[in-house]
Amino acid sequence: MARPDIDALFGALADPTRRSLLDKLSREGPATATQLASAYPVTRQAVVKHLSALADAGLLHPQRDGREVQYSVQPAQLDEAAAWLASVGARWDQRLDALQRHLRKE
Amino acid sequence: MVEREVVLPVEVGELWEALTEPEVVAEWFGGEVEWDLTDGGRMHVREPDGGHRDGVVESVTAGEHLRFRWWPSDDVTSVSEVTYVVQPEGAGSSRLTVMERPLVPGAATAVRACAGDHRWSALDDVLFRAWARTYASRSVGFA
Numbered sequence: 116m117a118r119p120d121i122d123a124l125f126g127a128l129a130d131p132t133r134r135s136l137l138d139k140l141s142r143e144g145p146a147t148a149t150q151l152a153s154a155y156p157v158t159r160q161a162v163v164k165h166l167s168a169l170a171d172a173g174l175l176h177p178q179r180d181g182r183e184v185q186y187s188v189q190p191a192q193l194d195e196a197a198a199w200l201a202s203v204g205a206r207w208d209q210r211l212d213a214l215q216r217h218l219r220k221e
Numbered sequence: 222m223v224e225r226e227v228v229l230p231v232e233v234g235e236l237w238e239a240l241t242e243p244e245v246v247a248e249w250f251g252g253e254v255e256w257d258l259t260d261g262g263r264m265h266v267r268e269p270d271g272g273h274r275d276g277v278v279e280s281v282t283a284g285e286h287l288r289f290r291w292w293p294s295d296d297v298t299s300v301s302e303v304t305y306v307v308q309p310e311g312a313g314s315s316r317l318t319v320m321e322r323p324l325v326p327g328a329a330t331a332v333r334a335c336a337g338d339h340r341w342s343a344l345d346d347v348l349f350r351a352w353a354r355t356y357a358s359r360s361v362g363f364a
Contacts, residue, residue, distance in 0.1 A: 125323060203301070203321050204223045210250065211227050211319065217249030218229050218239060 127172035132157065133165045137174060137188065145187035147180065223321045233315045236307050237284045240317070256289075264289060290324065300324040 127133055132155065139154065140146060148166055152159040166186050169175040175186045229236055239245050246254045251269030256262060262278040276291030285307065292300040301323045310316040 199323060200223060204225075207223060207225045207319055207321065211225055211317075213249045213251065214239060214317075215227060215229060218231050218236070 123172040124174070127168050127174055130165065130168075132161075133169055136162070136165055137169060140175065140186060141188045141190075145178075145185045147183040147185050149183060151186075223319075225319045226316065228310050228314055228316050230314055232313060233284055233307050233309050236315045236317060240305055240307070241287065258283075258287070264291065266291065 128137075135155075136151060139151065148159055148163045151166070152162045155162060166175060166177070166184075170177045170186065174189060176189050177184045177186055179185075231239070239249065241256075241258060243254055243256070253267045254264065255266075256264035256276075256278060258278060258281050260278060260280050264276040264278060266274040266276065268274065273294040274291045275294050275297075276289050279288040279290060279302070281287045287305045288302065290300055290302050292298070301321050304318075304320045306318040306320075308316045308318075
């Protein structure tokens with residue numbers, strides 16, 4: 116599909132374990148669920164679920180490597196989320212500045 | 222996902238008026254807003270930069286909170302949900318919290334706007350997703 120599903124994107128980013136996995140993969144490079152599971156106090160199965168959610172949101176690229184799947188970060192999607200946050204945040208800053216100036220004048 | 226909080230030197234009533242009364246909004250916003258402030262009411266915003274937005278009021282409690290979904294008139298797939306919460310903050314001041322979060326691309330919004338029924342339900346969200354997957358790249362205009 117032409118535009119990324121920004122809802123799935125933010126949904127995937129809403130979970131702290133998923134954010135941590137994403138952070139780890141972007142710092143340390145591609146890894147498999149088994150490699151990642153050793154660093155988390157959850158089952159490998161739970162890690163696989165989180166990785167799938169991140170991949171569904173387009174944040175990770177899964178690549179089969181023998182019997183395992185290796186996940187790597189797709190930064191373009193994060194840029195999309197960051198761009199949305201930056202532009203929407205800047206608009207509210209402007210609007211609230213204007214509101215503040217208006218109410219203080221009175 | 223975007224959240225801003227500001228304390229303003231006016232009572233809740235005056236803040237609410239500044240946020241919701243079109244004539245008062247026009248005094249500070251630099252654009253215009255027209256809305257039917259009832260659950261499911263339609264809204265239209267002309268932004269200071271000339272951009273237009275359409276929307277639907279989701280829920281409103283006068284003097285407390287307002288929640289609406291809106292989207293650029295030329296891109297109904299970029300829907301987001303905005304919430305205003307106003308609270309008293311000591312004598313003569315009030316606190317405004319604004320939140321905006323992105324929603325799935327805007328199919329059901331367009332369909333409902335055309336049909337003249339703007340109420341939202343969980344089913345809309347499901348329809349929304351299904352439609353968006355198929356038609357996300359197609360822009361939908363409605364009068």
